[in-house]
Amino acid sequence: MKFVHKINFFIYSSKWLSFFNCLACRYGSTWIRVERTREQHTLDLHMGTPWETVQLTALGRNKEMYFRILEEARQMALKQHEGKTIMYQAMGSEWRQFGHPRKRRPISSVILDDGISERILKDCQEFISNPTWYTDRGIPYRRGYLLYGPPGCGKSSFITALAGELGFSISVLNLSERGLSDDRLNHLLSIAPQQSIVLLEDIDAAFVSREDTAQQKSAYEGLNRVTFSGLLNCLDGVASSEARMMFMTTNYIERLDPALIRPGRVDLKEYIGWCSPSQIEKMFLRFYDGENAQSHAKEFREKVVSFNKNVSPAQLQGFFMFHKHSDPKEVIDSCKMIWEL
């Protein structure tokens, strides 16, 4: 009996790969012959995934065994990534995992102004748990988010933590990448990994307005690149039976063309701004504990606010790291340094 299956997810499991490298192996009491063939053109242009056939052949009538093997491999691969967030990036016409899966960042470790974190998380959870609401109304099952605000205030960190909380991976797309054409973008979005947040960072850097300046035109002469209308078409086309969440970030919302962020393309916009007094206090408590931590945190907050200057969580983090071993009193006294590091 011969059973042939195109096994994509085996490719992710290194243990199984080495298992399949041998010509024959034993599964329980059954000997299985294993043949791996990589097609000459290694890309399946339709699916955008490396195309490989693993053919398992065994004597007997037990088809169930093959399904058990697949399920075991799937479970092993899932276990490897338990508690981790996988990042993907676009390579050619496919998505590739980059770096090792990262330990999930707790969402509570990203301190945003009151209510923001909860609002976005609730929106995502509601979206994921309600596919029929969309299909019943003929609305594409996707949701767009825009996080905007000054640098170092937690946009990227929050998206990473959110993905961990939802058990999603992150697929990062760089729209400014030379050679990324409208077709390739469309293709990549349509085959983005399942259960993955698609992240378009610094969206303002790719498009300033609908019309390119003459300077931009000549800089890209001869190179494929994404056009603004191409991007809009791709965003509108991104629909899937899986929840498709797309996050965009920018430091300059005012530079974005209104067409890009209109409802339907961006459904939820959140400003992630400079630290509010309560954020300053919470950031302090993340780094210092002890008996008088609460009163120290209040004192620190008053002192920082008294400077009447904008401060980002990244600036505070840098300052606290500099004062890793300092006494809280010393930290409070030297907070002028926040803007000097």
Ligand SMILES: Nc1ncnc2c1ncn2[C@@H]1O[C@H](COP(=O)(O)OP(=O)(O)OP(=O)(O)O)[C@@H](O)[C@H]1O
């Ligand atoms: N709200 C926050 N709570 C906790 N840590 C934060 C927060 N904001 C920023 N940080 C820390 O500051 C660093 C930079 O943050 P991050 O990259 O998320 O900022 P960003 O808003 O995405 O910046 P940019 O706009 O430059 O991409 C990270 O190390 C992160 O841990």
